[in-house]
Amino acid sequence: MTTLRFPLSDRPEPQAAEAAHRLFSAGADFLKGVVAMDGLPDDDRVEVCFAGRSNVGKSTLINALTNRKGLARASNTPGRTQEINYFTLGDSHYLVDLPGYGFANAPVAVVRRWQDLLKTYLAGRAGLRRAFVLIDARHGVKDVDDEIMTLLDRSAVTFQAVLTKADKVKEKDREAVLAQVRGRLATHPAAFPEMVLTSSEKGWGLDTLRALIATLP
């Protein structure tokens, strides 16, 4: 397994960096918000999706990756993003922002509807190459993250953990969080062992993540 330094040394291989530059300089745009399967766009692009607990920093990360401040709505109100939001990246990729899960006091019916939509989505997209499961670097993997990971295992969607807000983790706590995440990932057959450490605020890990997206097999 790759040893990760913290913060991550954010230098992808030159070819990957070049591919990332090409892809991300092609520009990102909001395409549509989807609430039901029949609203999904044509399945004709390389697709990656971002999942994570409410307030994990998903919108902020998508904005930072694409260099478009207002692209994904970032808010302080947990659980506002309740649709599957599709963004085009150049003319070859979709970035897909899944609704945040695990927010407090969500009505059971809302949670169930979300789970059903997610299951159908994960099972039904041929272009979906990878899911990124965002984990708050301060908190590590929670049970609700484990549930999503299990769903990804069952749907045979390979996924990778992306630790967010790494700038907020004290140096003395870093190794413990990494070890916890590593341990949980090891129990999921669809998980990549390598994680990506990010801070949208500091720009950590963004080039690595862009390069991963641009070079997906």
Ligand SMILES: Nc1nc2c(ncn2[C@@H]2O[C@H](COP(=O)(O)OP(=O)(O)OP(=O)(O)O)[C@@H](O)[C@H]2O)c(=O)[nH]1
């Ligand atoms: N320090 C720090 N704060 C961050 C970072 N990324 C996001 N935040 C903050 O975390 C809060 C939540 O970020 P969002 O991007 O709205 O989170 P989200 O996951 O899209 O939330 P939902 O819409 O509820 O799903 C905001 O106050 C952000 O400013 C980061 O890398 N570092």
